[in-house]
Amino acid sequence: MSDIAVSNGSVNAAGLKSDARREELWMLAITFPAVLLVTLLVLLPMSWLSWLSLFDANGVFTLQNYARLAISGAYVTILIDTFVVSFAVTLLVAFLGYPVAYLMAQSSPKVTSILLTAVLLPYWTPVLVRTYGWMAILQRNGPLNDVLIAFGLVNEPVEFLYHTSGAIIGMTQIMLPYLIIPVYIALRGVDKDYLKAAAGLGASPTVAFWRIYFPLSLPGFAAGALLVFILSLGFYVVPALMGGGKVTVIAMRIERSVMVYPNWGAASALAVVLLVVTLLLLAISIRIARLAGNFR
Structure with missing residues (x-):
């Protein structure tokens, strides 16, 4: 048996x-x-760019392209400006997007549908069209300055355009859906009984939000913020138009290296450095998230 x-x-x-x-x-x-x-669409082009960065214009193997990035203060400044602008956009998007996602999660299905449509409707418009729309609104004689002057908030038109502030405003509006949607999905997944239990134990709505609701939404919030930050690193159209040449990010420098000089080696080296730094930040973020999860 x-x-x-x-x-x-x-x-x-x-x-x-x-x-x-x-x-x-x-x-x-x-x-x-x-x-x-x-x-075919990602790994091979990235490998090709990495290969090009190791050769000069005559096809001779060299590390000069990377040495130039480390030695030249201009490239370091561009790299720093790119990350500063991306970080500022991420902060603004988080500050503006989280309340909208919270309102969507707490509203009735009808109101949520209206808010969701309002969030996604601009996303269906091409980026170039939205950028020119913002340029019309933010110009010296635009409607925003007219309203500020009419209410006596300023005495003369404010220079929103052709500065870092203009690029940040345009990028923030474009990036908002990338944070609102993940946060909204995370908030919808929070069990309302947790808040009722907290209220039953004497917690105020503010305490219940910060101690229960907000921590449970952190995965979606972190994912959205990280997505916004990474996408902002590669922006070209908005900084080029709304920055007016006074804001130079890596994407603009890469385009200039290819179209003006042209120097594919330098452009490839810039792209590789941006990719490596982005991957390092992504790995650090994942590590921090895991440590935070283990700590909780």
Whole structure:
């Protein structure tokens, strides 16, 4: 009898291994088109750029492109300005987007649909069109300055455009949906019974929000903020138009290196450095999130 049981166990184990192997093959077959697409559109171009950064204009192997980035103060300034602008945009988007996501999560389905449409409707408009719209609003003789002067808030038109502030304003409006949607999804997943339990234990609505609601929404908030920051690092159209040439980010410098000089090696080196720094920040953020999760 025991021999039969052992035999049946061996057959079942072999069957489970066969099923697991078959499932792995199916998963490989299903994901192969996506992996192939990512390889062709992402990995190969990135590898090509990395390869170009190691050669000069004559095709001679050199590290001069990277040495120039480390030695030249202009490149360091551009890198710092890019991260400062991206960080400022992320802070503004977080400050403006979280209350909107909270309102959407707490409202009725009808109000939520209206708010969601209002958030996504500008996203359906091309970035270039929205940028020129903001330029019309923020110009010296634009409606925003007219309103500020009419209410006596300023005595003369404010220079919003062609400065860092103009680029930050335009990028903030474009990046808002990238934070509002993840935060809204995270807030909708919070069980309302937690807040009722906190109220039953004597916690005020403010205490319940900061001690329960906000911590539970942090995963969505962190994901949205990180997405906004990374996407802001590669912006080109808004800083180029609304910055008026006084704001130079890495994307603008890469375009100038290719179209004006042209120097594919220098442009590739800039792209590689931006990619490496972004990946390092992403890894640090993931590490901090894991440590915070373990701490809780």
